[in-house]
Amino acid sequence: MKPFALAALALSVFAATQAPAASGRDIAITGTQDAPACSACHGAKGEGQAAAAIPRLAGLDAGYIFRQLTSFADGTRKNDTMRPVASALSDVERKAVAVYYASQKPAVAPAPAASADTAIAAGAALAQSGDWSRGIPGCSQCHGPDGSGVGALVPRLAGQSAQYIEAQLKAWRAGTREDDPMGLMASVAKKLDDTEIGSVAAYFAAAPSIPSTPTGKPETKANEPKAGTFVPPPENAIPDDEFGKLVRLGANIFRDTQHYAAQYVGNTLACQNCHLDGGRMANSAPLWAAYVSYPAYRSKTKEVNTYEERLQGCFLYSMNGKAPALGSKTLVALEAYSFFLAKGAPVGVEMPGRGYPALKKPAMAFDYARGEQIYKRSCALCHGANGEGQKSADGRPVFPALWGAKSFNWGAGMGNIKNAAGFIKANMPFSQGATLSDQEAWDVAAFVDSHERPQDPRFTGSVAGTRQKYHDGDTWMYGREVNGVVLGAHSPPAGHH
Amino acid sequence: MKPFALAALALSVFAATQAPAASGRDIAITGTQDAPACSACHGAKGEGQAAAAIPRLAGLDAGYIFRQLTSFADGTRKNDTMRPVASALSDVERKAVAVYYASQKPAVAPAPAASADTAIAAGAALAQSGDWSRGIPGCSQCHGPDGSGVGALVPRLAGQSAQYIEAQLKAWRAGTREDDPMGLMASVAKKLDDTEIGSVAAYFAAAPSIPSTPTGKPETKANEPKAGTFVPPPENAIPDDEFGKLVRLGANIFRDTQHYAAQYVGNTLACQNCHLDGGRMANSAPLWAAYVSYPAYRSKTKEVNTYEERLQGCFLYSMNGKAPALGSKTLVALEAYSFFLAKGAPVGVEMPGRGYPALKKPAMAFDYARGEQIYKRSCALCHGANGEGQKSADGRPVFPALWGAKSFNWGAGMGNIKNAAGFIKANMPFSQGATLSDQEAWDVAAFVDSHERPQDPRFTGSVAGTRQKYHDGDTWMYGREVNGVVLGAHSPPAGHH
Numbered sequence: 001m002k003p004f005a006l007a008a009l010a011l012s013v014f015a016a017t018q019a020p021a022a023s024g025r026d027i028a029i030t031g032t033q034d035a036p037a038c039s040a041c042h043g044a045k046g047e048g049q050a051a052a053a054i055p056r057l058a059g060l061d062a063g064y065i066f067r068q069l070t071s072f073a074d075g076t077r078k079n080d081t082m083r084p085v086a087s088a089l090s091d092v093e094r095k096a097v098a099v100y101y102a103s104q105k106p107a108v109a110p111a112p113a114a115s116a117d118t119a120i121a122a123g124a125a126l127a128q129s130g131d132w133s134r135g136i137p138g139c140s141q142c143h144g145p146d147g148s149g150v151g152a153l154v155p156r157l158a159g160q161s162a163q164y165i166e167a168q169l170k171a172w173r174a175g176t177r178e179d180d181p182m183g184l185m186a187s188v189a190k191k192l193d194d195t196e197i198g199s200v201a202a203y204f205a206a207a208p209s210i211p212s213t214p215t216g217k218p219e220t221k222a223n224e225p226k227a228g229t230f231v232p233p234p235e236n237a238i239p240d241d242e243f244g245k246l247v248r249l250g251a252n253i254f255r256d257t258q259h260y261a262a263q264y265v266g267n268t269l270a271c272q273n274c275h276l277d278g279g280r281m282a283n284s285a286p287l288w289a290a291y292v293s294y295p296a297y298r299s300k301t302k303e304v305n306t307y308e309e310r311l312q313g314c315f316l317y318s319m320n321g322k323a324p325a326l327g328s329k330t331l332v333a334l335e336a337y338s339f340f341l342a343k344g345a346p347v348g349v350e351m352p353g354r355g356y357p358a359l360k361k362p363a364m365a366f367d368y369a370r371g372e373q374i375y376k377r378s379c380a381l382c383h384g385a386n387g388e389g390q391k392s393a394d395g396r397p398v399f400p401a402l403w404g405a406k407s408f409n410w411g412a413g414m415g416n417i418k419n420a421a422g423f424i425k426a427n428m429p430f431s432q433g434a435t436l437s438d439q440e441a442w443d444v445a446a447f448v449d450s451h452e453r454p455q456d457p458r459f460t461g462s463v464a465g466t467r468q469k470y471h472d473g474d475t476w477m478y479g480r481e482v483n484g485v486v487l488g489a490h491s492p493p494a495g496h497h
Numbered sequence: 498m499k500p501f502a503l504a505a506l507a508l509s510v511f512a513a514t515q516a517p518a519a520s521g522r523d524i525a526i527t528g529t530q531d532a533p534a535c536s537a538c539h540g541a542k543g544e545g546q547a548a549a550a551i552p553r554l555a556g557l558d559a560g561y562i563f564r565q566l567t568s569f570a571d572g573t574r575k576n577d578t579m580r581p582v583a584s585a586l587s588d589v590e591r592k593a594v595a596v597y598y599a600s601q602k603p604a605v606a607p608a609p610a611a612s613a614d615t616a617i618a619a620g621a622a623l624a625q626s627g628d629w630s631r632g633i634p635g636c637s638q639c640h641g642p643d644g645s646g647v648g649a650l651v652p653r654l655a656g657q658s659a660q661y662i663e664a665q666l667k668a669w670r671a672g673t674r675e676d677d678p679m680g681l682m683a684s685v686a687k688k689l690d691d692t693e694i695g696s697v698a699a700y701f702a703a704a705p706s707i708p709s710t711p712t713g714k715p716e717t718k719a720n721e722p723k724a725g726t727f728v729p730p731p732e733n734a735i736p737d738d739e740f741g742k743l744v745r746l747g748a749n750i751f752r753d754t755q756h757y758a759a760q761y762v763g764n765t766l767a768c769q770n771c772h773l774d775g776g777r778m779a780n781s782a783p784l785w786a787a788y789v790s791y792p793a794y795r796s797k798t799k800e801v802n803t804y805e806e807r808l809q810g811c812f813l814y815s816m817n818g819k820a821p822a823l824g825s826k827t828l829v830a831l832e833a834y835s836f837f838l839a840k841g842a843p844v845g846v847e848m849p850g851r852g853y854p855a856l857k858k859p860a861m862a863f864d865y866a867r868g869e870q871i872y873k874r875s876c877a878l879c880h881g882a883n884g885e886g887q888k889s890a891d892g893r894p895v896f897p898a899l900w901g902a903k904s905f906n907w908g909a910g911m912g913n914i915k916n917a918a919g920f921i922k923a924n925m926p927f928s929q930g931a932t933l934s935d936q937e938a939w940d941v942a943a944f945v946d947s948h949e950r951p952q953d954p955r956f957t958g959s960v961a962g963t964r965q966k967y968h969d970g971d972t973w974m975y976g977r978e979v980n981g982v983v984l985g986a987h988s989p990p991a992g993h994h
Contacts, residue, residue, distance in 0.1 A: 242794040246801045292844060295833040297739040304743045306829055308803070326823035327806060336792040336801055343845035347789060348836060 250337025282353025371447025747834025779850025868944025
């Protein structure tokens with residue numbers, strides 16, 4: 001990236017260009033000439049009034065608070081109480097009060113009554129895993145682990161008023177709130193019933209006192225599979241024994257690879273970035289379909305590989321890391337988790353939904369420029385303008401980097417436009433799969449895979465040689481010139497770093 | 498073993514106690530005063546007359562030839578031509594002529610016409626693998642690899658006249674030949690039809706020109722499974738590709754472990770000694786049922802083990818060898834073979850026929866002395882009077898050693914009387930499973946497992962400590978005194994030797 005581009009990035013909304021007439025604290029606590037004190041409802045430290053559905057502001061991202069104030073003022077977010085207040089504040093005042101509340105750390109709400117435990121446990125399952133059989137992703141997939149929030153667009157949910165969360169979800173469902181980017185919240189909320197909304201709200205309200213993995217075993221609804229698609233057992237079928245412990249570890253590694261397999265990971269990705277719904281989702285390389293397919297001969301390695309050896313490949317290439325040893329706890333846990341998901345699946349049988357769908361070559365050759373437009377419209381919101389992904393407010397990767405030093409390396413299957421197009425068509429935008437045309441999927445996949453990324457660990461010493469040996473197909477951009485630069489010629493080094 | 502016991506063993510039937518009046522060669526070629534020359538029919542070098550169903554004698558075991566002459570003479574084996582000839586020879590003359598023919602090496606019969614290829618290929622499958630769905634073991638299981646013969650009881654078939662073999666099988670089937678020990682040949686022959694008898698005879702007649710593993714892909718009959726029992730795919734479903742090559746290697750390792758995995762084996766056993774029918778047989782620890790059961794927690798290792806780790810245990814304990822490395826070609830080939838056999842089996846589901854049947858504790862406590870009587874009656878024929886097993890005429894192990902330095906070690910599951918009783922009940926005597934009572938199975942298992950064998954590789958330094966840690970149950974004899982000796986106290990060392 002060129003120096004001036006870095007400088008441009010630094011020009012954020014909070015670069016001080018003008019000092020406010022009053023401090024953020026003053027606006028919050030005493031108000032301005034035109035606006036009442038925010039603290040009257042939200043509290044001096046932004047603690048909110050949980051029971052009255054008045055949101056906690058403390059600890060929210062300043063950009064997020066600012067954006068809400070602007071939305072209230074311009075009517076993008078409809079709220080009769082907030083509209084006149086926000087309208088009475090200048091841009092500079094909104095920024096100041098947003099920064100003030102973002103920096104507050106009042107005591108969190110007391111832990112909920114024990115009577116809420118069941119709802120919280122049910123909410124945990126939805127919040128963390130969703131219910132993909134109905135197209136519902138886990139909330140944490142966008143709101144960050146434990147609802148910690150991601151950037152200025154995706155608010156922190158942890159510790160927020162349950163009543164407030166509930167009211168917002170119902171407003172999105174009813175269509176009375178419409179300011180969600182790409183309609184993401186509306187599409188999710190419309191799939192939730194009142195009980196589920198209540199559970200999920202209770203779960204996040206109880207954070208951060210809740211553990212990061214569900215310990216309860218909520219009743220999850222029976223999946224309603226598409227005809228002919230295998231249904232893996234639900235998470236709550238993991239047994240409470242030594243085997244179950246390892247399966248659960250495997251599930252944790254799969255969902256939070258950064259934490260549970262840190263030593264083998266060299267980028268910001270998690271297994272479930274490419275294998276949605278914790279490896280359960282058909283057409284998203286589901287683990288149950290992969291598990292029953294190994295041992296198998298792979299043209300990639302020119303030999304018969306076991307399932308564990310296939311998993312090693314994921315770490316080496318997709319995670320740009322290093323391969324855990326065969327028999328290591330990491331690989332055995334992932335194998336045990338896959339085995340658990342495959343329960344009842346027939347060994348050695350090609351299962352519908354395996355891998356990613358094979359898309360026919362598009363009518364027009366895939367095109368970088370068209371892909372770029374689609375990317376800006378449908379992908380950049382989560383993956384960032386430069387494919388860099390996004391982290392949660394507490395620093396944990398949420399949206400995966402699609403290229404650059406923190407993404408998968410050139411040895412990964414996703415670097416092949418064919419594979420990326422199949423994945424994107426079936427699964428992207430997140431929770432809105434099958435909304436792009438085949439042509440759009442090819443174009444945007446070509447755009448993504450036409451950017452530099454870490455070197456192929458099998459690098460032969462020359463880009464041309466490596467292309468010839470491993471990437472010699474018209475759906476690989478490696479070794480080709482894009483925007484004046486040969487891809488692979490300036491790759492960051494492969495491997496753990 | 499004490500010195501005088503060794504000396505007693507040396508007193509074989511061929512210890513020269515009396516010199517014959519004529520040499521074996523003279524008897525064969527010119528006959529005696531009372532007996533015609535054997536060579537008139539069998540040829541001067543024992544080449545026989547294949548087309549006339551007159552057997553080749555050259556290269557047969559001398560003890561076997563002697564035993565046949567005695568059986569002809571006393572009418573145990575009915576043959577109007579041979580009875581007067583054999584009766585006219587003294588014991589000493591029979592021995593001499595037997596030794597003469599056994600030592601001859603005339604040219605083998607010319608390779609059969611190409612038109613016989615189909616029959617030979619079909620015969621190869623039966624000869625090597627049998628058809629256990631109908632209770633037919635492979636001929637090689639008793640007659641040795643490639644029909645090379647085992648001791649004085651089980652004749653060499655390789656290179657024998659096809660017409661002669663065919664005539665004998667039909668005679669056993671019809672009941673006109675009855676000199677087979679334990680009725681083993683009659684029970685097999687009664688299950689064969691004329692085409693099968695012809696194929697198997699053609700196969701052995703063509704030996705030793707035939708390869709040691711079938712290269713053709715004969716049509717095998719569809720298995721007729723018992724209700725509820727899984728049917729693995731037939732051998733000829735192994736695909737002709739890279740994956741199939743490894744599956745075939747796995748099958749070869751499984752059947753001829755001594756040859757294909759020599760470096761990991763420290764005794765005279767093969768995988769299929771405990772897993773009959775190449776790992777296909779229900780109630781004989783079939784591979785398909787095991788494959789779908791791993792990864793699993795094992796109380797033996799106190800952790801979750803993968804299938805490959807489970808296979809390592811087989812080498813370490815049952816084969817008294819060393820464990821191939823995870824990912825080694827040996828383990829991957831065995832895993833691929835198991836995966837192939839499990840095709841269509843449901844992952845993670847307990848399958849009928851898994852492992853060995855669990856026999857209820859018998860009415861009477863299991864008993865060494867009763868077990869010894871059963872052993873002598875039903876087991877010693879193949880496994881030897883001292884549990885030492887038997888090799889083929891060309892030195893390859895055929896009948897497994899059940900105790901002693903060449904058997905499984907104290908860490909093997911078969912050293913637990915409970916497991917051995919289940920295996921024996923279901924599968925022994927060979928091809929005559931379920932003919933012993935439960936009580937007999939327990940008794941003879943107790944007898945077998947009350948003999949010394951190689952040390953447990955997990956030996957803690959003391960027999961009592963090792964018993965307490967690994968063998969602390971009333972179905973383990975390890976560490977207990979039997980016939981005045983504590984088992985485990987004088988074990989040969991464990992491991993590869």
